[in-house]
Amino acid sequence: MIFLMPIIQLLILPMAADYEIKNINISIVDHDHSSYSRELTHKIISSGYFVLNDYGQDYQSAFKNFEKDQSDIILEIPHDFEKNIGKLSASSLLVSTNAINGVKAGVGSAYLMQIISNYNQKIRQKWLHYNGQEIKEGMHVESRFWYNKYMKYTFFMVPGILGILVTMVGVYMCSLNIVKEKEIGTIEQINVTPIKKQYFILGKLIPFWLIGIFVFSVGLFVVARGIYGIIPIGSYFPLYAFLAIYLVAALGIGLLISTYSSTQQQSMSLTFFLMMIFILMSGLFTPIESMPEWAQFITKLNPVTYFIDVMRRVILKGSTIHELQFDFIVVSIMAAFFNIWAVLNYKKTN
Amino acid sequence: MEKKIVIKVENLVKAFGDFIAVDNISFEVYQGEIFGFLGANGAGKTTAMRMLCGLSTPTSGDAQIAGYDIYTNTEDIKKNIGYMSQKFSLYEDLTVKENIRFFAGVYGLDIKTIKRKSEELINTLGLNAEANKLVGSLPLGWKQKLAFSVAIIHEPKVVFLDEPTGGVDPVTRRQFWDMIYAASDKNITVFVTTHYMDEAEYCHRVSMMVDGKIEALDTPQGLKDTYHAQSMDQVFYQLARAATRSAD
Amino acid sequence: MRQLLAYIKKEFYHVFRDSKTLILLFGMPIVQILLFGFALTNEIKNSELIICDYSNNKTSEKLIEKFRANNNFLLKEVIYDDHDYNQIFRESKVKLIITLPENFEGDLIHQGKSTVLLTADASDPNTSNTLVVYATNILYDFQKEMSNNVILIPYTIDTSIRMMYNPELKGAYNFVPGVMSLVLLLVCVLMTSVSIVREKELGTMEILLVSPTNPLIIIISKAIPYFLLSIVNLTVILLLSTYLLDMPINGSLFLLYLASSILILTALALGLLISNVTNSQEAAMLISLMGMLMPTILFTGFMFPIENMPLPLQIVSNIVPSRWYFIIVKDVVIKGLGFASIWKEMLVLMGMAIFLLALSLKKFKTRLE
Numbered sequence: 023m024i025f026l027m028p029i030i031q032l033l034i035l036p037m038a039a040d041y042e043i044k045n046i047n048i049s050i051v052d053h054d055h056s057s058y059s060r061e062l063t064h065k066i067i068s069s070g071y072f073v074l075n076d077y078g079q080d081y082q083s084a085f086k087n088f089e090k091d092q093s094d095i096i097l098e099i100p101h102d103f104e105k106n107i108g109k110l111s112a113s114s115l116l117v118s119t120n121a122i123n124g125v126k127a128g129v130g131s132a133y134l135m136q137i138i139s140n141y142n143q144k145i146r147q148k149w150l151h152y153n154g155q156e157i158k159e160g161m162h163v164e165s166r167f168w169y170n171k172y173m174k175y176t177f178f179m180v181p182g183i184l185g186i187l188v189t190m191v192g193v194y195m196c197s198l199n200i201v202k203e204k205e206i207g208t209i210e211q212i213n214v215t216p217i218k219k220q221y222f223i224l225g226k227l228i229p230f231w232l233i234g235i236f237v238f239s240v241g242l243f244v245v246a247r248g249i250y251g252i253i254p255i256g257s258y259f260p261l262y263a264f265l266a267i268y269l270v271a272a273l274g275i276g277l278l279i280s281t282y283s284s285t286q287q288q289s290m291s292l293t294f295f296l297m298m299i300f301i302l303m304s305g306l307f308t309p310i311e312s313m314p315e316w317a318q319f320i321t322k323l324n325p326v327t328y329f330i331d332v333m334r335r336v337i338l339k340g341s342t343i344h345e346l347q348f349d350f351i352v353v354s355i356m357a358a359f360f361n362i363w364a365v366l367n368y369k370k371t372n
Numbered sequence: 373m374e375k376k377i378v379i380k381v382e383n384l385v386k387a388f389g390d391f392i393a394v395d396n397i398s399f400e401v402y403q404g405e406i407f408g409f410l411g412a413n414g415a416g417k418t419t420a421m422r423m424l425c426g427l428s429t430p431t432s433g434d435a436q437i438a439g440y441d442i443y444t445n446t447e448d449i450k451k452n453i454g455y456m457s458q459k460f461s462l463y464e465d466l467t468v469k470e471n472i473r474f475f476a477g478v479y480g481l482d483i484k485t486i487k488r489k490s491e492e493l494i495n496t497l498g499l500n501a502e503a504n505k506l507v508g509s510l511p512l513g514w515k516q517k518l519a520f521s522v523a524i525i526h527e528p529k530v531v532f533l534d535e536p537t538g539g540v541d542p543v544t545r546r547q548f549w550d551m552i553y554a555a556s557d558k559n560i561t562v563f564v565t566t567h568y569m570d571e572a573e574y575c576h577r578v579s580m581m582v583d584g585k586i587e588a589l590d591t592p593q594g595l596k597d598t599y600h601a602q603s604m605d606q607v608f609y610q611l612a613r614a615a616t617r618s619a620d
Numbered sequence: 621m622r623q624l625l626a627y628i629k630k631e632f633y634h635v636f637r638d639s640k641t642l643i644l645l646f647g648m649p650i651v652q653i654l655l656f657g658f659a660l661t662n663e664i665k666n667s668e669l670i671i672c673d674y675s676n677n678k679t680s681e682k683l684i685e686k687f688r689a690n691n692n693f694l695l696k697e698v699i700y701d702d703h704d705y706n707q708i709f710r711e712s713k714v715k716l717i718i719t720l721p722e723n724f725e726g727d728l729i730h731q732g733k734s735t736v737l738l739t740a741d742a743s744d745p746n747t748s749n750t751l752v753v754y755a756t757n758i759l760y761d762f763q764k765e766m767s768n769n770v771i772l773i774p775y776t777i778d779t780s781i782r783m784m785y786n787p788e789l790k791g792a793y794n795f796v797p798g799v800m801s802l803v804l805l806l807v808c809v810l811m812t813s814v815s816i817v818r819e820k821e822l823g824t825m826e827i828l829l830v831s832p833t834n835p836l837i838i839i840i841s842k843a844i845p846y847f848l849l850s851i852v853n854l855t856v857i858l859l860l861s862t863y864l865l866d867m868p869i870n871g872s873l874f875l876l877y878l879a880s881s882i883l884i885l886t887a888l889a890l891g892l893l894i895s896n897v898t899n900s901q902e903a904a905m906l907i908s909l910m911g912m913l914m915p916t917i918l919f920t921g922f923m924f925p926i927e928n929m930p931l932p933l934q935i936v937s938n939i940v941p942s943r944w945y946f947i948i949v950k951d952v953v954i955k956g957l958g959f960a961s962i963w964k965e966m967l968v969l970m971g972m973a974i975f976l977l978a979l980s981l982k983k984f985k986t987r988l989e
Contacts, residue, residue: 031914037930045927088784089955091947118782122954123794126925128664132753139760164735165752167742168709178744287814290905291644294913298648302655307923309747311666311694311713317659338743341710425830450832459823465637466630477626478831506637532830 049084049093056104181333196276255340274360375402384433395584411581454523454531464508479526513544569604627841656795666694679725797949798922801942810908812891870956889976
């Protein structure tokens with residue numbers, strides 16, 4: 023169970039968590055029916071970003087589809103679009119975007135704007151050409167996308183999700199197992215033996231630490247590499263070195279939770295609550311730079327942030343230990359901090 | 373005076389697949405009787421008891437509780453029995469009073485009766501000072517006495533007790549049995565399973581279950597005579613040694 | 621009736637005596653609303669940018685000023701000579717590097733053409749794509765401004781954009797309905813399943829089943845407290861989002877509560893079903909939390925667009941009740957639509973509730989075998 027669940031999640035999650043903005047549904051209301059309006063429509067459809075939901079003259083029916091979420095954007099081409107375009111006064115288009123999902127709206131309308139202005143550029147040049155004026159090509163923008171040639175969203179998500187899963191396995195297992203011993207009463211048994219607390223804790227942590235490394239390796243080699251075809255650009259050494267330290271920190275958190283809870287139910291709820299905050303505030307799904315400053319501060323205290331960041335940088339960009347030294351230092355401090363806190367608290371409660 | 377039969381069991385069988393937990397048992401229990409239902413761990417006592425309470429359907433055989441059939445009249449049976457299980461059966465996070473009121477409410481007593489009964493009960497048990505404390509904070513012996521009182525709060529015809537005195541000290545056990553006698557005096561039939569052989573001596577009649585069958589059924593004195601034993605302990609040893617099922 | 625009251629009273633005692641769970645119950649939605657409302661946004665803001673300016677003159681400076689003023693980007697540094705871009709990307713959080721060629725000004729003004737190179741860190745393809753679009757638009761705008769100074773040209777298409785329903789592009793409009801679906805579903809499923817299984821574990825369930833109570837009463841009494849608590853929870857979320865996040869409720873409140881009641885009912889039935897198939901609190905928790913959380917987050921559609929998923933997953937998403945509820949909440953709260961537009965979703969939820977209730981009642985065993 024504890025092994026299977028993370029692997030299955032790693033298989034399904036990245037497929038589902040595809041936030042790439044594509045297939046934006048568009049309704050085009052064409053009041054003009056001119057060669058220009060048709061040409062523009064054609065350009066929009068052939069761009070690949072948009073899927074034509076409906077094309078007609080009736081704004082009301084387009085709006086109905088819009089309300090039902092069948093289309094995300096309505097482009098309204100006014101009457102006399104073609105006629106006005108040749109005049110000095112500008113010809114205008116109206117774009118309505120469903121902005122409940124702000125990102126999709128922002129990106130979608132930006133794409134649309136780009137297509138329209140490209141088209142604008144083209145017809146303007148044509149016009150200038152007819153008038154015998156000098157053709158100015160204007161600025162040419164060339165873009166290069168690095169580190170993810172095929173622009174696959176899974177390449178971005180898999181390393182991050184793997185990081186979350188390893189954390190979950192570590193924290194849950196560690197906290198639940200120790201609390202279970204408390205509940206059953208076996209911990210009393212151990213407390214009456216001459217074993218020192220430190221050794222007992224160490225004995226608990228080492229197996230979980232090994233399991234964490236095992237789960238990570240399966241995820242990295244079998245799932246990421248075997249199924250998604252993600253081969254780390256960087257070397258394995260920084261990945262595993264970081265994992266080794268990070269797991270100590272994650273297990274320390276689990277240990278800490280176990281010292282604060284007396285039943286499995288409590289430790290489950292507490293872990294769940296913490297994990298939720300860890301996941302949301304780690305930059306896994308939403309960019310950290312966009313957060314307000316207080317929230318960015320929280321992400322800096324969150325060990326998961328560093329793990330995901332390191333994973334992505336090593337796997338996708340090939341960063342080396344030297345380039346990651348800051349993350350290494352921070353996580354080492356965290357590992358020491360959580361474990362010392364947990365051990366101190368453990369002594370006090372028993 | 374002819375004794376009224378309250379529990380009548382005929383050829384009762386319960387099988388879980390190939391395993392026959394209760395193997396063709398028959399017996400009768402009379403009104404106001406304290407009936408000891410003995411046997412080693414895994415002999416099938418609890419399974420038999422659960423069938424009689426309507427918690428589990430028999431594979432075959434017949435039984436009647438207070439005149440009601442266990443196949444067709446389970447709802448009527450439930451109104452006429454009380455049950456106290458092996459596991460502690462009150463809510464630890466409710467107070468003494470809340471527990472009493474809840475169970476009285478479950479059996480549909482009206483508000484006036486509930487009030488009268490709960491005051492009566494708290495007085496008899498001497499729990500006045502603890503009435504508003506959580507049950508979880510009481511010592512085990514008190515909890516068990518309270519659980520028994522709650523199980524007979526609706527004055528049932530039969531009360532089933534499944535190992536009611538496990539883990540309780542001898543003094544409290546003695547008090548517990550006083551309560552059982554008091555209930556028996558009120559004509560409540562008590563059907564009790566136990567592991568303590570001294571408790572078996574307190575029963576009016578005792579049955580011994582071995583490997584799902586009832587091997588012996590008599591008064592404690594009668595059993596001792598039959599098996600030429602000094603005590604119930606020895607009777608138990610003689611019978612249980614023949615068992616082939618291992619204790620769980 | 622008297623029995624039912626006794627049961628409901630008892631369930632409320634359970635709930636209020638367990639303060640830790642109660643805090644979690646109400647604390648979780650509040651924390652989530654606050655995080656989603658204030659901290660989390662999918663918008664792209666303050667993305668770190670480096671401009672490599674080989675031309676270093678007035679025109680390029682004007683362009684750099686434009687980027688500095690834009691809050692999608694955070695201009696980290698302007699460099700004037702050769703750097704290893706690879707090194708920059710690997711060491712820092714820079715997402716985009718813009719390279720302006722040596723003769724940027726001259727080429728643009730005299731020859732009317734010039735090539736600008738955008739290099740993006742595409743580890744996150746979505747962000748990089750968006751950043752490139754944003755940057756390109758800024759560049760074109762800049763060009764327009766420059767050329768407007770020279771001659772006025774006809775053939776200009778003016779595009780005006782209306783952001784419907786959410787003019788300020790607030791993340792909350794998307795997340796609040798999502799959190800509502802998530803919290804209502806999870807809390808109800810988790811709480812009902814655990815509270816029933818706990819009675820099984822403690823052995824009190826046997827006592828209840830031996831009593832003359834109709835099993836239906838036991839179930840209803842388990843459901844009612846959590847139903848009421850969920851309604852309170854829902855109200856807290858709505859108050860928070862209205863007064864703290866300024867998200868108005870445009871549609872009918874009655875309709876919203878009606879739909880929520882149906883969702884809660886579905887969730888309670890699901891919890892009941894889980895409690896029927898498990899015997900320990902641990903297992904019930906694992907199934908409700910681990911088994912339900914991820915699919916609910918994924919398939920509700922508030923985190924990730926469902927239409928992007930592979931077809932099998934899209935089909936799977938149809939069986940997640942919160943997915944339908946999410947659509948209803950968006951329609952009612954944000955778009956202000958009426959019953960006519962959401963009856964289909966309501967019907968689906970109703971169907972799920974009835975199916976699950978029937979199934980779990982059938983499975984709820986009067987006789988514990």
